[in-house]
Amino acid sequence: MxxxxxxxxxxxxxxxxxxxxxxxxxxxxxxxxxxxxxxxxxxxxxxxxxxxxxxxxxxxxxxxxxxxxxxxxxxxxxxxxxxxxxxxxxxxKPALSRLRENRDVRNPKIIKRLNELGFNISLEEVEAEVMGSVVGRPHIAKAMLKKGYVKSIEEAFDKYLSTGRPAYFKKDKLTPExxxxxxxxxxxxxxxxxxxxxxxxxxxxxxxxxxxxxxxxxxxxxxxxxxxxxxxxxxxxxxxxxxxxxxxxxxxxxxxxxxxxxxxxxxxxxxxxxxxxxxxxxxxx
Known part of the structure; x- marks a missing residue:
């Protein structure tokens, strides 16, 4: 034992x-x-x-x-x-459902901005990368990688998806309390x-x-x-x-x-x- x-x-x-x-x-x-x-x-x-x-x-x-x-x-x-x-x-689960709804509002905004930047990516392509119930920036990054727009997930975040980058949108969140x-x-x-x-x-x-x-x-x-x-x-x-x-x-x-x-x-x-x-x-x- x-x-x-x-x-x-x-x-x-x-x-x-x-x-x-x-x-x-x-x-x-x-x-x-x-x-x-x-x-x-x-x-x-x-x-x-x-x-x-x-x-x-x-x-x-x-x-x-x-x-x-x-x-x-x-x-x-x-x-x-x-x-x-x-x-x-x-x-x-009820509280988490509300948080996922906030992600659902943000994701189309990110896709639209990426399209404006010249990346041909659709929300449907992003959702195809998802195996669970949460769709977020990592899945958008994965779709960008799959289409050859970036060389890594990290590059997608560093150049486009992280705070302050051109395709970043703030997500409504709970306070820590x-x-x-x-x-x-x-x-x-x-x-x-x-x-x-x-x-x-x-x-x-x-x-x-x-x-x-x-x-x-x-x-x-x-x-x-x-x-x-x-x-x-x-x-x-x-x-x-x-x-x-x-x-x-x-x-x-x-x-x-x-x-x-x-x-x-x-x-x-x-x-x-x-x-x-x-x-x-x-x-x-």
Whole structure:
């Protein structure tokens, strides 16, 4: 029997339900093959891949955690991870449906702007790249790549789709406080994803976490693929100061994020099962 000390997990992954390259079932099989004991499916603004992943997990004996990554409006964006147990993820679906409607309003605007820039791309071509329920900028980038307009997904974002680029349109989002409250209302555990991407000083993050705790924030993603050792150490200290849970993940997207492997990131991650045990305890599981 493997002790919990020797069990490793990944609490941040994406499937074809949003912008990953692997189906939920494939992702779970890959996680099992890589020796993980638990994996969370945290697709953008959807939980549609969770049930397929959970079914595969039961077959393989790997624990699957229902999760989601909600986009919140904050300088210019913050991502809030939500973790759910015992079927509670179904409760978040109405809120996520509203977020998907916002994407549906934005996508035609992006396509129209790309057409104006000389790219012959239709919304139907973009939707053909989608295997899940969420259509977003990664699928538009994939359609651009397929038609030879760019050499990579990254180039599509860097030149056209990212904030400030010619085909970028702001999406209506929840505030961080609203995202946290929606996750709590559904019975989940809200966690700030990859805090280093907020590009704050440590004192600014300290103040931010203090404010978000008042809204019900329960944790931060202190172990992340792009963290330096100092980043992780500082985040762990802030977690202790504010009484926050700690999570960790690779942000795995399959082939859509080359060089990042499930569970280990770029070889710099080793996320212990004990973090999941603490998450479960907080959820009374």
């Amino acid at each position: 493997v002790s919990d000390i020797d069990k490793y997990i990944d609490l941040h992954t994406h499937s074809t339900a949003s912008d990953g390259s692997m189906s939920p079932g494939e992702l779970v099989r890959h996680a099992a093959k890589c020796g993980l004991h638990a994996v969370a499916i945290t697709d953008h603004d959807t939980v549609e891949g969770v049930d397929e992943a959970a079914d595969e997990g039961r077959k393989l004996g790997i624990e699957v955690i229902a999760g989601v990554e909600i986009s919140a409006n904050y300088k210019p964006e913050m991502h809030i991870l939500g973790y759910f147990f015992n079927g509670a993820h179904d409760n978040i 609203e995202g946290i409250k929606e996750i709590l209302r559904a019975g989940g555990i809200p966690v700030v994803a990859h805090p280093i991407y907020l590009y704050h000083t440590w004192s600014e993050l300290d103040k931010l976490f203090g404010n978000l705790v008042k809204s019900g924030l329960k944790g931060i993603e202190a172990y992340y693929v792009d963290n330096s050792a100092d980043d992780t150490g500082n985040l762990l200290r802030l977690a202790i100061k504010h009484g926050l849970l700690v999570t960790g993940g690779s942000d795995f997207h399959g082939s859509f994020k080359n060089g990042i492997e499930i569970g280990v990131g770029r070889g710099n991650l080793k996320i212990e099962y004990v973090l999941l045990e603490k998450l479960k305890k907080a959820a009374n599981v």
